[in-house]
Amino acid sequence: MKQSIVSPQFNIQVENVMTWNVKPLLHEIRHSLNRLIETGESSVIDLRSIPLAPGEEEKILTALGRGELRAELDALGKSEIIETQYAGVWLISHYNENEEIIGRFIEVTVMPDILCSQSADMIDASQRLAEALQDTGGNNEGG
Amino acid sequence: MSDRKNTAQADLTLGEVLRKRGISRRSFLKFCAATASMMAMPPSMVPAIAAALEKARRPSVIWLSFQECTGCTESLTRSHSTTIESLIFDHISLDYHHTLQAAAGTHAEAARIASMEENFGKYLLIVDGSIPMGNPGYSTIAGVSNHDMLMETAKGAAAVIAVGTCAAYGGIPHADPNPTGAVSVGDLIKDKPIINVPGCPPIPVVITGVLTHFLTFGELPELDHIGRPMAFYGKSIHDRCYRRPFYDKGLFAETFDDEGAKKGWCLYKLGCKGPTTYNACATTKWNDGTSFPIEAGHPCLGCSEPDFWDGGGFYKALSMPTENITQNIIYAAAGAAAAGVAVGALNRAKKSKAQATHQKVKLEDLNK
Numbered sequence: 001m002k003q004s005i006v007s008p009q010f011n012i013q014v015e016n017v018m019t020w021n022v023k024p025l026l027h028e029i030r031h032s033l034n035r036l037i038e039t040g041e042s043s044v045i046d047l048r049s050i051p052l053a054p055g056e057e058e059k060i061l062t063a064l065g066r067g068e069l070r071a072e073l074d075a076l077g078k079s080e081i082i083e084t085q086y087a088g089v090w091l092i093s094h095y096n097e098n099e100e101i102i103g104r105f106i107e108v109t110v111m112p113d114i115l116c117s118q119s120a121d122m123i124d125a126s127q128r129l130a131e132a133l134q135d136t137g138g139n140n141e142g143g
Numbered sequence: 144m145s146d147r148k149n150t151a152q153a154d155l156t157l158g159e160v161l162r163k164r165g166i167s168r169r170s171f172l173k174f175c176a177a178t179a180s181m182m183a184m185p186p187s188m189v190p191a192i193a194a195a196l197e198k199a200r201r202p203s204v205i206w207l208s209f210q211e212c213t214g215c216t217e218s219l220t221r222s223h224s225t226t227i228e229s230l231i232f233d234h235i236s237l238d239y240h241h242t243l244q245a246a247a248g249t250h251a252e253a254a255r256i257a258s259m260e261e262n263f264g265k266y267l268l269i270v271d272g273s274i275p276m277g278n279p280g281y282s283t284i285a286g287v288s289n290h291d292m293l294m295e296t297a298k299g300a301a302a303v304i305a306v307g308t309c310a311a312y313g314g315i316p317h318a319d320p321n322p323t324g325a326v327s328v329g330d331l332i333k334d335k336p337i338i339n340v341p342g343c344p345p346i347p348v349v350i351t352g353v354l355t356h357f358l359t360f361g362e363l364p365e366l367d368h369i370g371r372p373m374a375f376y377g378k379s380i381h382d383r384c385y386r387r388p389f390y391d392k393g394l395f396a397e398t399f400d401d402e403g404a405k406k407g408w409c410l411y412k413l414g415c416k417g418p419t420t421y422n423a424c425a426t427t428k429w430n431d432g433t434s435f436p437i438e439a440g441h442p443c444l445g446c447s448e449p450d451f452w453d454g455g456g457f458y459k460a461l462s463m464p465t466e467n468i469t470q471n472i473i474y475a476a477a478g479a480a481a482a483g484v485a486v487g488a489l490n491r492a493k494k495s496k497a498q499a500t501h502q503k504v505k506l507e508d509l510n511k
């Protein structure tokens with residue numbers, strides 16, 4: 001698992017003025033946040049779909065910062081879900097089992113779907129729990 | 144590589160296979176989010192992708208390699224998001240691929256014939272490499288010429304995917320003077336849907352993205368005028384290049400080690416073919432999303448375009464007069480992306496002119 005939300009950058013010489021995608025993206029996030037507040041509509045931005053210069057992703061992530069909540073998911077590799085310092089703006093990073101990043105999204109939402117328990121999993125869980133109880137003979141007094 | 148023990152799985156949908164393996168719905172959602180990103184689809188498509196993948200059935204795939212360097216297979220097998228791809232690849236039945244399969248000789252050919260018969264009309268045919276028409280003996284597999292094997296195998300295919308610039312447009316074997324009489328898949332197959340996935344090699348996730356699209360929706364993705372999926376080849380490198388602000392300001396590196404090169408300025412004058420090249424390198428990038436040639440300081444060679452090898456020199460600037468660039472950009476007031484399209488179109492016209500006069504790469508071009 002990569003510890004930092006900021007991906008390592010290679011030392012490629014770039015002038016410091018290279019921020020043409022950072023500001024528009026932050027504006028887009030602000031508009032999405034207003035939409036969420038006014039209409040309840042969530043939005044998702046796939047960071048892979050945006051042409052970023054070396055260091056720009058880092059700048060975006062630094063600008064968003066970390067907020068109060070951080071969750072780690074263990075499903076086909078790790079995923080890190082953090083609420084940024086701006087409530088309602090979440091950063092979701094999916095990794096595979098080799099700890100390589102396979103997707104990074106900014107979600108503007110009350111609660112990212114991936115954190116919610118899924119109904120198929122709950123049905124399966126209820127069955128497993130019933131089976132586990134049967135295995136113990138329904139005796140809840142037993143040690 | 145598939146074998147008969149896998150046929151039991153053939154009737155299961157991908158959703159059923161994943162559930163049998165104990166993969167939770169939440170994991171499946173993560174898988175779908177990464178898959179949408181891989182297919183260059185907007186995240187809003189995730190529910191549709193989840194619904195389609197849930198029901199997707201296991202397709203049979205036959206992969207033929209003709210006049211090629213195996214770079215495309217190398218690229219594919221180094222596809223970085225191993226978890227996601229392995230789920231997809233466990234799900235397809237790769238019945239014949241002479242580099243990857245264990246069987247050889249008559250057994251390998253028997254596997255191909257068996258798969259063709261069993262899945263007639265339904266299997267996916269993937270081809271890398273061009274087909275020599277000069278002399279059938281230039282390239283053969285099990286004594287069968289590439290042409291005959293392609294025509295025979297294409298008969299029962301649902302669709303053909305031409306992977307790499309050689310299969311899509313002839314590529315390096317087709318370069319002037321084309322000693323083997325190399326042609327592309329599309330030159331020979333006229334009665335099947337063909338998807339061209341060019342690149343030398345194509346970006347690994349672009350190959351898997353196209354396969355996944357077919358697996359997910361059971362149909363071809365939207366294609367451009369030369370058969371490439373719009374999702375990956377819809378924008379030029381130049382449209383999405385992070386050095387674009389320098390191009391717009393007229394700031395160019397003149398040599399590979401001058402101040403401009405060190406400051407990361409535009410590589411146009413060093414021969415960058417970004418304005419006439421359509422591919423996903425600038426956003427998808429290479430090597431686990433690390434970088435792409437322009438980010439490493441080298442101009443784009445234009446490898447996903449037909450005849451890129453004969454484009455008049457890798458280090459020769461596209462023939463648009465650079466002093467007018469800023470002017471042109473101002474005229475194209477519709478915005479930077481539109482200007483990119485305009486410049487691209489203009490350069491494409493000039494490029495075809497260069498091709499018509501058969502300019503060759505000279506030593507001075509390389510030493511420029």
Ligand code: SF4
Pocket residue numbers: 380381382384385386387388390408409410411415416417418437443
């Ligand atoms: S010419 Fe090449 S380096 Fe310059 S902006 Fe276009 S794609 Fe990027």
